[in-house]
Amino acid sequence: MSKKNDKNFTSDKYSTESYRNKILTFLLKSGKKPVPLKELAAKCRSSRGNSKNFNDAMNELIVSGEIYERRRGFVRTEILGYFKAKILRLNRTFGFMEKCDTQEEIFVPGKFLCGAMPGDIVLANYIESRSGSPEGEVIDILQPTEANLSGIIIEDAGMQYFLPDSMSKTPVRIIPGDAVYKTGDKVLAQIAFRGRRHAEHKAKIVFSFGSALRASSCSEAIIAESGVVPEFPENVLHEAKKLAAAGVWADDYRDRLDLRDQIIFTIDSAESKDLDDAVSIDRTADGYTLGVHIADVSHYVRGNSPLDKEALERGTSIYYADKVIPMLPKELSNGICSLNPDEDRLTFSAIMNLTKDGILKDFRFAKSVIRSRVKGVYSEINSLLDNTADDTIREKYSGLEDTIKIMDELADILIANRKKRGAPEIETTESKLIIDNDICQGVKPRTRGKSEMIIEEFMLTANEAAARLAREKEVPFVYRVHESPSPEKISDLKDGLRRLNVEIPSFSEAKPVHLAQILENAKDKPVYPVVNMMTLRSMAKAKYEPEPKGHFGLALEDYAHFTSPIRRYPDLAIHRILSDIVNGADKEWLDKRYSGFVQRASQRSTETEIRAMNIERDCEDCYKAEYMQQHIGEVFEGLISSVTEFGFYVELPDTIEGLVHVNSLPEGNYIYDGYFSLADEYSSTTFTVGDRVRVMVAGANVNSGKIDFEIADSEE
Numbered sequence: 001m002s003k004k005n006d007k008n009f010t011s012d013k014y015s016t017e018s019y020r021n022k023i024l025t026f027l028l029k030s031g032k033k034p035v036p037l038k039e040l041a042a043k044c045r046s047s048r049g050n051s052k053n054f055n056d057a058m059n060e061l062i063v064s065g066e067i068y069e070r071r072r073g074f075v076r077t078e079i080l081g082y083f084k085a086k087i088l089r090l091n092r093t094f095g096f097m098e099k100c101d102t103q104e105e106i107f108v109p110g111k112f113l114c115g116a117m118p119g120d121i122v123l124a125n126y127i128e129s130r131s132g133s134p135e136g137e138v139i140d141i142l143q144p145t146e147a148n149l150s151g152i153i154i155e156d157a158g159m160q161y162f163l164p165d166s167m168s169k170t171p172v173r174i175i176p177g178d179a180v181y182k183t184g185d186k187v188l189a190q191i192a193f194r195g196r197r198h199a200e201h202k203a204k205i206v207f208s209f210g211s212a213l214r215a216s217s218c219s220e221a222i223i224a225e226s227g228v229v230p231e232f233p234e235n236v237l238h239e240a241k242k243l244a245a246a247g248v249w250a251d252d253y254r255d256r257l258d259l260r261d262q263i264i265f266t267i268d269s270a271e272s273k274d275l276d277d278a279v280s281i282d283r284t285a286d287g288y289t290l291g292v293h294i295a296d297v298s299h300y301v302r303g304n305s306p307l308d309k310e311a312l313e314r315g316t317s318i319y320y321a322d323k324v325i326p327m328l329p330k331e332l333s334n335g336i337c338s339l340n341p342d343e344d345r346l347t348f349s350a351i352m353n354l355t356k357d358g359i360l361k362d363f364r365f366a367k368s369v370i371r372s373r374v375k376g377v378y379s380e381i382n383s384l385l386d387n388t389a390d391d392t393i394r395e396k397y398s399g400l401e402d403t404i405k406i407m408d409e410l411a412d413i414l415i416a417n418r419k420k421r422g423a424p425e426i427e428t429t430e431s432k433l434i435i436d437n438d439i440c441q442g443v444k445p446r447t448r449g450k451s452e453m454i455i456e457e458f459m460l461t462a463n464e465a466a467a468r469l470a471r472e473k474e475v476p477f478v479y480r481v482h483e484s485p486s487p488e489k490i491s492d493l494k495d496g497l498r499r500l501n502v503e504i505p506s507f508s509e510a511k512p513v514h515l516a517q518i519l520e521n522a523k524d525k526p527v528y529p530v531v532n533m534m535t536l537r538s539m540a541k542a543k544y545e546p547e548p549k550g551h552f553g554l555a556l557e558d559y560a561h562f563t564s565p566i567r568r569y570p571d572l573a574i575h576r577i578l579s580d581i582v583n584g585a586d587k588e589w590l591d592k593r594y595s596g597f598v599q600r601a602s603q604r605s606t607e608t609e610i611r612a613m614n615i616e617r618d619c620e621d622c623y624k625a626e627y628m629q630q631h632i633g634e635v636f637e638g639l640i641s642s643v644t645e646f647g648f649y650v651e652l653p654d655t656i657e658g659l660v661h662v663n664s665l666p667e668g669n670y671i672y673d674g675y676f677s678l679a680d681e682y683s684s685t686t687f688t689v690g691d692r693v694r695v696m697v698a699g700a701n702v703n704s705g706k707i708d709f710e711i712a713d714s715e716e
Contacts, residue, residue, distance in 0.1 A: 315608020422513025
């Protein structure tokens with residue numbers, strides 16, 4: 001054997017991978033007995049061994065969580081029962097982590113967090129549970145995150161400290177940096193030095209957003225902490241401006257269905273600027289032809305372009321207060337892609353034939369060009385439908401009256417069909433914030449009229465058609481999936497219903513119709529709000545997946561998101577696939593091109609949807625608290641919406657919710673029944689979900705978005 005070959009042999013024999021295997025094998029034989037580093041090196045290395053590769057192998061195994069250093073040496077973590085986990089979120093006194101291999105969520109008491117931060121990959125162990133749910137402790141931090149934290153600047157004894165919004169009850173010392181800030185500011189910070197406890201950390205202030213008493217400042221911090229960057233990169237903006245400047249050319253109409261002479265128009269809210277769907281309808285001899293015409297965003301946003309990569313990274317537009325962080329630059333979202341009235345626009349049309357009973361008979365998808373007749377507004381069309389429209393509105397929709405009536409007619413049929421399918425009619429209330437000069441001046445429930453229901457039903461039909469086409473052709477796709485509730489959730493639901501004396505239909509495996517029947521059984525009863533809430537909480541979370549698993553909540557076998565490619569990436573993703581289907585691509589080619597793509601798009605779209613929902617909710621809470629600061633000491637009447645061992649939440653008619661803490665209740669020993677009630681064991685005083693109570697606004701913290709109520713005296 002030549003010297004060259006001999007060197008290769010030696011290099012392979014003592015490679016980092018080789019040392020990894022040797023270390024793991026030896027530690028497995030040693031069991032729970034720790035092995036000192038010197039002994040481990042002696043056992044695994046020879047005189048010709050490479051010390052650097054050995055050290056690299058040790059570091060890799062420590063970081064990966066496969067081995068752990070105890071006081072007297074190293075042990076394999078699996079022998080100790082340790083596992084890898086990711087810290088999900090922290091509260092002031094506890095946290096949650098997710099087991100890396102099973103995604104099980106585990107509660108961690110604060111004293112067992114070892115200074116871990118959200119995003120950290122840790123080595124963890126189970127501990128005895130006090131609640132019955134999984135509990136654990138952090139053994140070591142394997143991969144610390146460098147994520148930013150939001151919080152406020154506080155002052156104590158003349159010294160400024162950083163108080164994180166979530167992490168610990170203890171303020172963190174500040175290391176000097178370049179950022180300018182003052183006491184009371186909402187800031188973004190990085191943990192520059194880590195201790196073994198949160199109190200030992202030191203922070204560097206990265207940016208100040210201004211006063212923590214302003215909801216706008218707190219919202220900016222929430223967005224920054226989540227990793228969302230509102231501004232687009234320069235290369236993305238350049239591409240968007242170039243596309244917008246080019247406009248729509250006659251060449252773009254080639255091989256497109258020309259629908260510019262048809263009655264097609266958008267229906268949206270008055271403030272909407274990103275109009276991505278328009279509708280048309282005709283009554284036929286045996287039913288209806290429904291057209292849903294969606295902005296052809298995939299014509300402009302090509303796969304793997306800077307625009308596409310940025311859209312995938314963002315995943316969705318984020319709407320909070322009166323602001324939006326768009327998925328696509330405004331040159332596209334509000335410009336060339338938006339289906340503005342009296343402008344030629346490129347679209348992707350779903351043209352569907354339905355029977356008189358509203359059954360989807362057949363459909364086709366086609367690239368098209370439209371010219372919207374009018375920017376329809378929900379409130380205006382609602383007034384046309386209930387005959388309260390004034391002359392100005394009637395003039396605006398002149399010539400569209402018959403079309404609107406046919407739309408209303410078909411929507412009624414589709415709504416009835418959804419009920420026949422057994423889709424549960426769960427009621428949810430959204431809030432509308434009244435913002436003036438960037439300050440919340442009011443909150444009210446967002447109303448939903450008939451025109452909103454018309455558009456919803458038409459979009460559902462187009463979404464169903466898109467998913468059915470992909471499933472039947474067995475091509476890669478991004479489906480909107482809503483799975484059946486877990487047996488555990490259904491068991492909890494049944495237990496709660498029995499306590500409320502609500503009739504439960506007989507079933508072992510939950511179907512949509514069973515939940516619909518539960519809601520129907522509780523209708524017109526005082527406990528209905530409780531049952532509605534319990535039913536909603538029993539259901540799984542919707543997500544995006546490459547496999548067609550159906551949609552439980554809609555009681556549909558086929559469902560995807562096709563209708564909003566301006567603001568949702570999964571819609572843009574399936575437009576790209578459907579475009580190739582329309583152009584005649586076969587299954588083999590589609591599999592090769594899109595199999596990996598739909599996996600990535602599904603996962604990323606689910607992640608960004610969850611992120612956007614959390615941002616929107618947290619920002620809304622800050623604005624609601626800002627509004628309620630103006631009403632400290634005032635008394636309102638509301639309903640108890642939920643009960644916990646530490647108090648109960650009361651929701652006001654304007655959708656604002658606040659906590660009545662158990663410590664603020666009249667003197668007594670209040671016991672939580674685990675379901676709906678908090679009762680004083682020494683008196684007849686009981687607080688139950690659904691009870692109407694009068695509360696006084698005791699406090700509102702804009703920074704945390706939390707509102708505190710107290711039970712108002714009867715005299716008040």
